[in-house]
Amino acid sequence: MAQKLTPMSKDFSRWYTDIVQLAELADHAPVKGCMVIRPYGFGLWENMRDKLDRMIKDSGHENAYFPMLIPESFMKKEAEHVEGFAPELAIVTHAGGKKLEENLVLRPTSETVIYHMYAKWTMSYRDLPILINQWANVFRWEMRPRFFLRTMEFLWQEGHTAHRTEEEAEKETRLALEMYREFAEKVLAVPVIVGEKTASERFAGAVRTYCIEAMMRDGKALQSGTSHMLGQNFAKAFDLKFQDKDGEVRFAWNTSWGVSTRLVGAVVMVHGDDDGLVLPPVIAPIQAVIIPIYRSDEERTGVLEAANKIKEATKGIVRIKIDDRDQYKPGRKFAEWEQKGVPIRIEIGPKDVANSQVVFKRRHDREKEIVPLDKVAELLPERLAEVQQLLFDRAKAFRDEKTMTVDSYDEFKEKIGDGGFFLAHWDGTDETEAKIKGETKATIRCIPLELGQEEGVCMVTGKPSKQRVVFARAY
RNA sequence: CGGGGCGUGGCGCAGUCCGGUAGCGCACCUGCUUUGGGAGCAGGGAGUCGUAGGUUCGAAUCCUAUCGCCCCGACCA
Structure with missing residues (x-):
């Protein structure tokens, strides 16, 4: 891979x-x-x-x-x-x-x-x-x-x-x-x-x-x-x-x-993003991966000891993996686990061991954080919970930004190609729905339950409509 | 089913026009040096060229047939 x-x-x-x-x-x-x-x-x-x-x-x-x-x-x-x-x-x-x-x-x-x-x-x-x-x-x-x-x-x-x-x-x-x-x-x-x-x-x-x-x-x-x-x-x-x-x-x-x-x-x-998967912590098979960094055998021993301490301390709380494969350098491992979307990467090198600390790096926004070794078990679950929320917020902001209200069919046809959800009025007939699908490949995804009633006219036929529906191109 | 593309070591491809007995990159194995952002060097293993016929002294290459896969559309969670 x-x-x-x-x-x-x-x-x-x-x-x-x-x-x-x-x-x-x-x-x-x-x-x-x-x-x-x-x-x-x-x-x-x-x-x-x-x-x-x-x-x-x-x-x-x-x-x-x-x-x-x-x-x-x-x-x-x-x-x-x-x-x-x-x-x-x-x-x-x-x-x-x-x-x-x-x-x-x-x-x-x-x-x-x-x-x-x-x-x-x-x-x-x-x-x-x-x-x-x-x-x-x-x-x-x-x-x-x-x-x-x-x-x-x-x-x-x-x-x-x-x-x-x-x-x-x-x-x-x-x-x-x-x-x-x-x-x-x-x-x-x-x-x-x-x-x-x-x-x-x-x-x-x-x-x-x-x-x-x-x-x-x-x-x-x-x-x-x-x-x-x-x-x-x-x-x-x-x-x-x-x-x-x-x-x-x-x-x-x-x-x-x-x-x-x-x-x-x-x-x-x-x-996901251009570097691969980004998995929500709640369902990620591996929630945090520890990448040990070392040169000599003594360093390796010290670093792996710290890694195992973390794994022990979070047992049953966090799904953690220590990537102790010896044939790959850290850079390779960083790239690999990023591609696999592991929410938090924990780097432990000789410098960290010396300072009794580790480095957290979040997958979704690349944010780095230095964490004292004895705080890892406490902070890791908190950080994972934060990431879970941030992923939701980010996805929601993206969706909201790409959701627009349209009243003109011309505008709709012009913008549908860029993707997104379109809130528009529809006259409630199969014919109009089929016409829109035929002309734009967009379908009515649903009549949203929480949008509320709003009097208007169908963007295609001009007939009366009681509420907006969600149009989009779909998988 | 319509349109497009492709079948050659595990993966990605070149070679096909113009026939001469298979090559490159990655991956893999061994050794040494490396290790905080995808390591380097040396050596090595691995392919009935999708399949079946045909032409030819000789076919990955030419001819015929056939099978399969991928991408785009119609259908759909």
Whole structure:
């Protein structure tokens, strides 16, 4: 590793593909469109997953596991769902040396199996709600794959719930959405806009789709999580019914929500710079790396002794690595760990040992700080927390700067090429949305929930609009 | 599926026009000197030139077929 990296400004998409491989997050697999998530990338995902898993459990959900193979007929039971997913299904037709009686699809998402099972488990209103999450892999036969952002097999979490009433289901949908927002902002340090999708961008089979949208460093949007109010669509398709308090038999109300390994791509594209990754401390596989500097063997011994002291003192508090590889000089190690985005580098050389101090250097802004050796265990966690916050602030400032209000379609067309979020009025029709997409490649990322109402007129048709929506080019 | 590019040691490439039996950089291995911003020197290992046919005394190079990959677009978390 440690090769030169294409600068972001020169070719963002090249920068992205390069850094994913150089930082050893992932590599191409033998099957086109599939990737191998390497230990460093998987460590990042594991940290994200563990944090989110805690949040999911703390909000009353339980984990379970449903099978990857789904009878093909299941996929066809909900009309919109089939239509939405049919083009990207991978189907098993043969097994055990024979052609199967019924084809099996590799799940592209699990609504169908899960609601089939829920139907089996639900007799009475007393059996509700069902609040289940699963961590799984899913398959979608994509035409144009990209590391983490779009691969044919990806890892995710999908929450699936069943409720007695519509209100309760809607509340659940919003709860998941809010959980995602908190996760993105606190854990990933990625600011997001929370909103509702337009009909054209809605999940296949949902009544409403909510999402969180983040802005990448090239000004493009990345849908980073979705939460769907499924209404009774799947309940009806899978006969998920219960007898209510009043004796009536009713269909349950469902929600589903998910985030995927795509978030790894989001973290890369939100925080990275021309020197490589910049990882938020909360999820960084290595939060601080110690680079020992020495000439002689005695120096080496003294320096490594200090390094080990730090590692011991922060054990269980900070994920720390001592890079004691002897074949590389410090400069090489600096460059390598910068490329890998380790939030804080700790340099320890003979001078530092002599003065009972070390040098902290932050990855994201290169700030240096001399720290007394006996203060490291105390200060390091504080500094990491500060970095976490600074990364969020920086990303938010960037996004806000690239978010503008526009009222004229001409101005919109002129500026959309530079990226960014555009708050504009829209007449609410599919036609206008499609026209804008056709002419500018920009889509409505969401109808933001927190922007508030504002009377205005559609920038394209001049028809009345009650609030602004977020337009952007997206991944 | 449309457009563009490319298949040659692990990676990146030259050589292909004009056929003569494979080379460069990085990485790797060994040794010595180095070590506070990507070390230097010396020695060394490693390639059925994507695949299959054909032309030829001789093919990485010419002809035919075929497979695959990457980038840009349509689709999508």
